[in-house]
Amino acid sequence: MKPLNPEPRASSRRALASLALSTLLASLGASVATVGLPTLAQALDASFQQVQWVVLAYLLAITTMIVSVGRLGDLIGRRKLLLAGIALFTFASALCGVAPSLWWLVAGRALQGLGAAVMMTLTLALVGETVAQDKTGSAMGLLAALSAVGTALGPSMGGLLISGFGWQALFLINLPLGLLTLWLAWHALPSPQPAQTAHSRFDIPGTLLLAAALAAYALAMTTGRGDFGWMNGALLLAALGTGGLFVRVQSRAVSPLIQVAMLRDRQLVSGLATSGLVATVMMATLLVGPFYLSIALQLPATWVGLVLTAGPCVAALAGVPSGRLTDRFGVTLIRRTGLGILVLGCLMLSVVTPDLGIGGYVASIVTTTLGYALFQTANNTAVMAEVAGNRRGVIAGLLNLSRNLGFFTGASVLGAIFAAASAMNGTGRATPEAVADGLHMTFGIAVLLMIVALVIAVRSRVPEPSPGHQDAACEK
Numbered sequence: 001m002k003p004l005n006p007e008p009r010a011s012s013r014r015a016l017a018s019l020a021l022s023t024l025l026a027s028l029g030a031s032v033a034t035v036g037l038p039t040l041a042q043a044l045d046a047s048f049q050q051v052q053w054v055v056l057a058y059l060l061a062i063t064t065m066i067v068s069v070g071r072l073g074d075l076i077g078r079r080k081l082l083l084a085g086i087a088l089f090t091f092a093s094a095l096c097g098v099a100p101s102l103w104w105l106v107a108g109r110a111l112q113g114l115g116a117a118v119m120m121t122l123t124l125a126l127v128g129e130t131v132a133q134d135k136t137g138s139a140m141g142l143l144a145a146l147s148a149v150g151t152a153l154g155p156s157m158g159g160l161l162i163s164g165f166g167w168q169a170l171f172l173i174n175l176p177l178g179l180l181t182l183w184l185a186w187h188a189l190p191s192p193q194p195a196q197t198a199h200s201r202f203d204i205p206g207t208l209l210l211a212a213a214l215a216a217y218a219l220a221m222t223t224g225r226g227d228f229g230w231m232n233g234a235l236l237l238a239a240l241g242t243g244g245l246f247v248r249v250q251s252r253a254v255s256p257l258i259q260v261a262m263l264r265d266r267q268l269v270s271g272l273a274t275s276g277l278v279a280t281v282m283m284a285t286l287l288v289g290p291f292y293l294s295i296a297l298q299l300p301a302t303w304v305g306l307v308l309t310a311g312p313c314v315a316a317l318a319g320v321p322s323g324r325l326t327d328r329f330g331v332t333l334i335r336r337t338g339l340g341i342l343v344l345g346c347l348m349l350s351v352v353t354p355d356l357g358i359g360g361y362v363a364s365i366v367t368t369t370l371g372y373a374l375f376q377t378a379n380n381t382a383v384m385a386e387v388a389g390n391r392r393g394v395i396a397g398l399l400n401l402s403r404n405l406g407f408f409t410g411a412s413v414l415g416a417i418f419a420a421a422s423a424m425n426g427t428g429r430a431t432p433e434a435v436a437d438g439l440h441m442t443f444g445i446a447v448l449l450m451i452v453a454l455v456i457a458v459r460s461r462v463p464e465p466s467p468g469h470q471d472a473a474c475e476k
Helices: 006-031 034-043 053-076 078-097 102-130 133-165 174-188 204-222 230-252 260-264 266-296 301-308 310-329 331-351 354-385 389-421 432-459 467-474
Strands: none
Touching: 006 053, 006 078, 006 102, 006 133, 006 174, 034 053, 034 133, 053 078, 053 102, 053 204, 053 389, 078 102, 078 174, 102 133, 102 354, 102 389, 133 310, 133 354, 204 230, 204 389, 230 260, 260 266, 266 301, 266 310, 266 331, 266 354, 266 389, 266 432, 301 310, 301 354, 310 331, 310 354, 331 354, 331 432, 354 389, 389 432
């Protein structure tokens, strides 16, 4: 393998720094607003149900457009589109900061989510153009760590910004961060020519159908707060019908958004399926944890918030080491190891009791999150390492989409299981014993889901990057 000389290596580091900052911004945009919902409801004279759209609009925009922006990046150039996405995110943040009404703010958040979709997707896709193939795991680990940092930092930063400068600061803080990221990306990212034939074009009908199907599914999973009613059923049927129509249109399209033949790739499907299953379980930790800590362990709100930071902190600290382990021992071993640790962590959560106190819960969450960090880095590397250059954007979009759909599914399905098992029935009131039973039931099911994910990973062995690919990447 030919060594990189100092100048390309420094350029690669600057480019990776711009990708890491983009990931941090997108993650921070999702988490920083949640802590401000009570303040926004009061300041904008809105109900809690209405103000939830500040978060939901952001997530829906990401979910519905994340595959389409990946395909668009493959067509027009990923660097060009990422710069546009960062600029859109920054501009939308300014719109949110000066919003005179709730629905103006919601519209700004939707635009912000579109920019975040570009940033989340194309940062993964551009890793292959900025680092050597044998360093892909380390780069993926850094991006995962920055995503976790954004998730962990958002609530605490949001609280400080609101108390010191008002709710507008939640969004205006993105202006200097966005401009710094844009400047760094402009100067550091490489400018490869898009590898597309002349007849390739963007699939507008496919984009609209996929967006409609994903929006219907996301709303079906979030409407009703865990109570599955006729509206949820109608939305789910709409999602299935529109999804079926999307597949039919893609099979006949000259330049499809998603090539149907890609879904016959067992390695790709394995990566997407396991990603969705793991995201489903990780969402359950975010939903169930506050109830267990506040009701079963009877901790004050300050302690609840402090204990809840344990998971994101572990993910942030484990991201880069997970990448290095992936580079050294290969994606197959680390992915399976991560899933095995996830099985253990979920098993610990399914039997932990209030008698074990904070220590018992934190040990279980640390184990679960460590498994997640190992799995996510190795799985992202496995899915993206051998992808052809003209497909990186759409594959990165599918990878992010699988995770988002898992989050929505976990919030709805496992959230409903916890509510039923703990006898809350939407009231938020339950005995400590009932909440502990709900925790055990929820993560008993999570153990089964993680075993399924592990079986899928074992039956679908991912090939390690070939030396030839590594040499080619190093010579770029």
